[in-house]
Amino acid sequence: MELTLSAVRDWTEEGVAELSIWFRGNPASVGSFVEAPASTYTMTATGADIWNDADEFHYAFKTLTGPGSIVAKVLSVDNTDAWAKAGVMIRETLAAGSKFAAVYITPGNGCRFQARTDSDVDATSDTSVATAEQTVIVAPYWVKLERDVAGNFRASYSSNGSTWRQMSWNPQSISMSSNVYVGLAVTSHNNSATCQVQFSNVTITDTAGQQWANQDVGIASNAAEPLYVAVSNSAGTPAVVVNDDMNAAVTDTWTEWVIPLSAFNDQGINLTNVDRIAIGLGTQGNITVPGGSGKMYFDDIRLYQPTEAAE
Template identity: 30%
Template sequence: MTTVTPTRRPSTVVVGRDGFPQLLRAEWTKLRTVRRWGFTLLAAVLVTLLISLFSASSSGVEIAGGGSSAATGPDGQSIRDDFTFVHRTLPADGSITARVTGPTGVRPDRAPEWAKAGVIVKQNTQSGSDYAALMVTPGHGVRFQSDFTHDVAGGAASASTPHWLRLTRKGATITAYASADGRGWKKIGTTELAEQAGSVPVGLFVASPNVQSMERKFGNVSVNDGPSRSTARFDEVTVKGSDSGADWQRTDVGREAEGEQGKPGQSAGEPGAGKPGAGQPDNGGQGQLTRSGGTFTLTGSGDIAPGTPVQPDLVATSLNGTQLGLVLIAALGVLFITAEYRRGMIRTTFLASPRRGRVLVAKAVVISAVTFATGLVTAIASFLLTMPVLRDNGHKPPLFPEFSLTDGPVLRALFGTAALLALIAVLALGLGALMRNTAAAITTVVVVIVLPLILVSVLPLGLSQWLQRLTPVAGFAVQESTPRHHQVASLCLPEDGCYPQGAWTGLATLAAYAVVVLGIAVWRIRKKDA
């Protein structure tokens, strides 16, 4: 008899299909099939739009800073262009060289850090015309500035020590040089005037911007913003390419409407051009000039620079609703994980997909993708709906820029807002996985994000800026659209959306929080049973 031994087949164990694409599909199916989660997302959209519309309709025009805020530069941006200018005509190519001592303060005794004294070539003497200027500043050394927004550092310099400055002109090209002794020259930079011109005024100038300070105590804000006056001495002045017999003229640029324009033909030796204290009153914004041989002493106020940013930031205002809508987004992120813990479904999920860390990462990818897409649509709709309301309320050029959907700062703010909401959803998901309790996780999100947004409007300014820089609310910096130039001192409250760091730095701070919390949650979910 033949005995047949049956062949033993390897045993087969059915395991969950936990490939990452399958995980993504499974988590997406969960999200879209739970109706109340869809309602939560829709509520976030509606709340964001309604709050943004309310914020825009209640926003009034408030001009920060002083001076000629309505003046506009070559490309229409808000500028300041009011300063004391002593000049001659340069009909063609040539140069101007001067040894500058100053600027030093007249009122107050200490000159502002961005007070300016130096040499300048300007398209004409009208406010808003293009220029190139090489200057000494008390707080920032030698600077080469042009077109109101461009600023190049030219090295350290003391306002109490003479420094040689030179500008050369070749056609529309202006080149700046500086020297500590008048012999060895260092090239600082080159720029092009906006238009090719024939004769242009070239000469010496002094500007002294407003002195500003802001303090908040017990929720009350005190602002000091007053004019200043500074003085500087110029000697060894030479102009090549100009008629050597031509007289120097003094013009108070930007003050024609105030009746402070220097008289045509007024020279240093004429009455009315004296320095305060030499029989002349300190006449506010009007410049003062005395001349002794080849030495000019020039005193003035005002500034030649980008305009002080006007509040509010229109794009950020149009997105104000995200500060409340994020609570619902955070709630959705928390529920996306805690609902499974509460019902015990998380065990089934882990049984089907034993690699628990990948489950949480898949949830993070799905929730961030959904909130990013929803946030982007909401941000675009909010911008399009609120901008006409803001313009109707008086937020118009030149005080406020005209924004369109395709502008770079606008696109950054809109896509950044979508990323902001996506990161908040991931942060909330991580907290939900750590705490496994819906109420506790949502409360924590409110404490770490919403509470700082409230506190920045009541705490002392230094502490408010610390919260903006180091807490998750730093991500809201991505909504700023108003350009801020370092060469202009400006006052802006934290609650007006002024963040001390850059837009992408702020968003990166929030991203770091989300990644760290999610990473800890992945580690914990691997170590502890469901």
């Protein structure tokens, strides 16, 4: 973020000696997906839920064209909430409000079939027709989700991976594009906790040769990078001051950064003739090495007279 001042500014008037900037970022992502040993997958995730009109979860996925199915054995689910969810999903896009169908194993609400039948609307569930049998299921358990050529989704569960029980909410008709994302979904249903889940025996139709991809969906997060301020005169090299906290970008509460103006003056900046200020992340002036991703917020950028030390 760079601002060219409309007129030359004298940063020494009225005895000012400090630059104050308030900033806030987003926490670092805790989402992960690891295969070890072979064909056993460990995922971690936070997130409010896969529910309402926008989801927050971690997704490991491949792409599917047309009809298909996914099967997985949910080996374990951390009890971060009774409604923490771990299961299989078919999803139209990677947007938070995308249409989806999914069948999950939860720590306290059994095996559940849920869906969003249109983009950016509240998700729906099998709650009204859930059976007593399915509501007491816990990991380890098998789940399956199928899409047919007409766009009907059917969910089922199994204790052994061979004898399947169709869920009473079947089928759910959801109009999705032919090309969709299919994979494993995890949410902690608790933004302050990380849910760890293990899967095995994952099979997906017509995805041979594809590598897994994984990412957070709907969760705001930042990569940890240095935060800096650069001040310059009209014809000169900027003076750069870097925040002492190398994790400033993942600070998720409003924080004041006070910089003595002498830090710029000592680098040769004429404080009576300031015409440009820039705030950035990473290495100032870097245009070749990709940086991290995320969003930062800045407010109340001001000059102050020296702060008096407390007696």
